Amino acid sequence: MKVGISLYGSLLSEAGARFASQLGVEDVVVHLTDYGRNADVSAYMAGGIGPINGECIDAPLWSYGRLAELFEMLSRHNLRIAALENISPNFWSDVLLDGPRKHAQMRDLQQLVRDMGQVGIPVLGYNFSIAGVWGWQRKPLGRGGAVTAVFAMDEFDAQSPIPDGMVANMRYRVAVPGAVSQTVDEATLWSRLQWFLKELVPVAEEAGVRLAAHPDDPPVERLRDTARLVNSHAKYDRLLSLVASPANALEFCVGSLAEMRDGDIYETTRHFARRNAIAYVHFRNVRGKVPNYVETFVDDGDIDMAGIVRVLHEEGYKGVLVPDHVPEFDCAAPWHAGHAYTVGYMKALVAQVDALCRGRSRGTRVSGDAPRLAAAP
16 A cells, blocks of 8 residues: 655646655646636635636547556656546546537547556546545634635535636536536436547456546535436446456545445445455544545544555455545644654554554454445335
């Protein structure tokens, strides 16, 4: 088991690579989507609903050359790419929306996966969602008044329509005046996911790449009048059953799963680790469940994160854990301080995992039984 870090935006640079190397990590999850392109985040930063992304109109598909250049830059700092996370909305908007360009976009995605395999990037993380991550507020509810992401569904209109030309809070084309807002029911969304997997998984198998699905965040029933996909623990099993293949895998977000009303996070972790279905882990803690929760520092939420590490170790998980959604430290470099603290905590847990396992035999908390997940509808 390895501890890594995610790099994106201005952090996906020589300076960011040096920081990761100084932390002693060797694996990074990279984001090539430019989330902040032409974004106005002022309302969100002032307490509004978000997060707010920018636009990716006409953003070029990531080429083999771009991937190889990034791979070489990180290699100079003794870093490996553990995964490429998130697909830019303009690359697959019609796959998500069943639009007229979905076949052309799928051909481009297939080429991206082939290029990843050739470069040596083993995982493509994705979130099959139309509304994406939305509904957060920034509030000083973390330990010591740290600003963090809060989901309080009773404080805003959760079914506010998605503006035309947007997917996952990012504009992929100019809005059409008078266009009807996108909406989708659950059965239709699952059908679209099945098509996506049937088209892409065989290519991923040949390329030696795993497709890793993130659960819904927030994991509510509907958001912005669109169905959600993986908003219960059992629906991860449903997703894996659509196309049975090692290339159909999970971007296992501990925090998102713990936010769900059903299921035991420790049993669920054991279940999917035992299936060898976890491509990599978002290691995040949270307090509360939908419809109201607060994202916390790694050691300050409802989840026994040491118990998660122990379960992963017992089931032979050898992959990467990365921090996710770290609350903001009140200092000159809040992102760097928060990730340094979180990575240090994670590395200590992994280094002491044998002691954690010995402690279980003396009655340490966390269920060791195999899970019995309810069937997904």
